[in-house]
Amino acid sequence: QKEVEQDPGPLSVPEGAIVSLNCTYSNSAFQYFMWYRQYSRKGPELLMYTYSSGNKEDGRFTAQVDKSSKYISLFIRDSQPSDSATYLCAMSAKLSGGLGTSYGKLTFGQGTILTVHP
Amino acid sequence: DADVTQTPRNRITKTGKRIMLECSQTKGHDRMYWYRQDPGLGLRLIYYSFDVKDINKGEISDGYSVSRQAQAKFSLSLESAIPNQTALYFCATSDTGGTDTQYFGPGTRLTVL
Numbered sequence: 001q002k003e004v005e006q007d008p009g010p011l012s013v014p015e016g017a018i019v020s021l022n023c024t025y026s027n028s029a030f031q032y033f034m035w036y037r038q039y040s041r042k043g044p045e046l047l048m049y050t051y052s053s054g055n056k057e058d059g060r061f062t063a064q065v066d067k068s069s070k071y072i073s074l075f076i077r078d079s080q081p082s083d084s085a086t087y088l089c090a091m092s093a094k095l096s097g098g099l100g101t102s103y104g105k106l107t108f109g110q111g112t113i114l115t116v117h118p
Numbered sequence: 119d120a121d122v123t124q125t126p127r128n129r130i131t132k133t134g135k136r137i138m139l140e141c142s143q144t145k146g147h148d149r150m151y152w153y154r155q156d157p158g159l160g161l162r163l164i165y166y167s168f169d170v171k172d173i174n175k176g177e178i179s180d181g182y183s184v185s186r187q188a189q190a191k192f193s194l195s196l197e198s199a200i201p202n203q204t205a206l207y208f209c210a211t212s213d214t215g216g217t218d219t220q221y222f223g224p225g226t227r228l229t230v231l
Contacts, residue, residue, distance in 0.1 A: 008158065043208050043222030088160060092218065104149060104218040108160035
């Protein structure tokens with residue numbers, strides 16, 4: 001079983017729709033939860049970051065975390081064609097190096113391909 | 119993406135060849151990472167470095183080696199490339215402490231024939 005499961009889609013919606021993207025995880029050691037957006041031929045870019053259960057809103061984007069159910073979601077309101085991309089959930093656990101520790105050990109979901117058509 | 123650059127952007131090579139992928143960053147971050155991305159598997163960590171003198175293996179380091187030449191430079195080498203190393207390779211950086219937010223480069227598309 002993968003530590004992080006994400007529905008790969010693809011997901012196709014009309015402009016203006018509400019989009020829901022979801023990930024489940026099995027590792028209780030995950031401390032931080034992120035959503036990355038990746039456009040074609042580009043590297044992933046951080047979209048949302050949260051570390052506690054509940055909702056976090058940023059413009060048209062809302063990240064939701066439910067640690068008790070080991071479930072995270074990203075909601076996109078009023079979706080636009082420019083939102084068309086691959087969305088990756090990521091979760092971080094402790095990473096130990098010779099010079100200390102960090103929460104830089106990211107485990108990614110498989111990514112969901114989203115297309116918003118005009 | 120402009121703060122983290124990767125060269126080359128695309129590379130086709132043959133089985134058994136040695137190849138090096140390079141990453142440079144102008145963000146002033148201490149921590150650097152190499153990932154590979156395969157369809158249906160997301161991104162997986164190959165190696166990471168917290169400082170110039172610190173190198174650590176990630177979850178899939180077999181067949182790869184790295185060199186941290188300077189704070190701003192982190193190279194990934196495939197000593198003897200094989201076809202199942204065909205993938206997208208990403209370099210990332212993060213700052214010390216705080217949230218360890220990682221910033222990714224534009225990627226290198228590597229094809230091993």
